[in-house]
């Protein structure tokens with residue numbers, strides 16, 4: 001068992017760190033948050049440097065990174081700019097993964113190189129007003145009519161749809177089949193007549209827009225399907241471990257950023273004639289953060305390594321996701337405690353982590369659902 005990164009991985013992380021320090025300073029992060037704007041300029045620069053191509057195979061214009069490579073990238077990106085890393089995940093990773101695994105040769109050749117060059121952005125739309133954790137009970141319907149699919153329904157909670165060139169949209173194509181079996185993944189151009197996207201106001205991750213989508217007699221060509229008709233749920237399940245690793249990596253990087261801010265603050269702020277970092281209760285908070293982040297990091301790397309070996313690891317990826325999300329939320333809460341009243345001020349960064357962290361316990365499965373996944377796998381293994 002090797003807990004060390006190899007030389008190439010370390011060098012890549014150093015190069016990324018230097019790039020982000022220059023191109024993504026904290027002032028830029030604050031501005032994107034305050035103005036609630038998508039970081040277009042940063043994405044252009046990431047594309048120019050080839051960073052967008054990590055989850056895309058070399059033959060389609062990417063750099064063909066492993067799951068661990070992607071995890072290392074997202075961890076470092078989130079350490080600088082958590083919302084940016086989340087956007088990378090929703091706009092690039094989900095689509096690269098789905099199209100790379102299930103797309104036709106034509107779809108791969110047409111879409112993936114553009115994705116790697118930053119010329120296309122995607123969004124993923126599974127959730128609906130009536131189906132969240134029970135996502136497979138979705139009701140948006142797609143009916144085949146000649147050479148077209150006609151889609152009707154309503155989607156909820158679609159990240160980055162305002163800026164997306166395509167939406168990977170999940171819809172029911174067989175109402176008679178059991179709920180997991182009659183779902184198809186579609187490639188939807190949001191400019192298609194009948195598509196209406198409305199932005200939702202939310203607590204955090206302000207640079208990443210969140211939307212509801214209304215679909216009224218939306219007609220798309222018959223070949224706008226990713227994977228097999230009625231097998232869309234398989235697309236989702238097969239890529240779940242990989243995607244949970246990515247979300248965990250974002251949590252670890254963001255939590256690390258909280259810890260670093262706490263270390264700086266506790267070293268500067270004085271009360272009762274001492275640095276607050278000298279109080280044992282403050283030190284205990286810092287030690288707990290370090291311990292939990294370190295454990296989450298190792299759990300995430302373990303899961304990514306299993307993905308790279310082609311081993312399905314529902315339990316391990318869910319453990320990594322659960323540990324890292326709750327670690328991040330706790331770190332942000334303790335960060336607020338450590339900063340006293342100053343943390344409550346918008347001019348400090350801790351309030352952003354406090355707001356942003358909550359999604360970690362919702363997206364990719366709520367904490368309750370992740371506990372269900374873990375316990376189910378444990379019981380299965382126990383017989």
Ligand SMILES: Cc1cc2nc3c(=O)[nH]c(=O)nc-3n(C[C@H](O)[C@H](O)[C@H](O)COP(=O)(O)OP(=O)(O)OC[C@H]3O[C@@H](n4cnc5c(N)ncnc54)[C@H](O)[C@@H]3O)c2cc1C
Nearest residue numbers: 124125126127132133134157158159362363364366368369
């Ligand atoms: C900022 C943001 C971005 C998002 N982006 C996307 C996106 O891009 N694409 C997309 O498709 N979706 C997206 N989502 C939706 C997200 O995946 C769902 O919110 C999530 O799956 C939970 O669904 P829900 O909100 O409907 O909660 P519900 O499923 O209604 O859950 C409510 C509560 O009940 C609990 N619960 C549910 N079932 C069980 C059970 N069996 N046992 C115990 N407890 C249970 C949950 O844990 C939760 O505490 C996003 C959500 C947010 C907030």
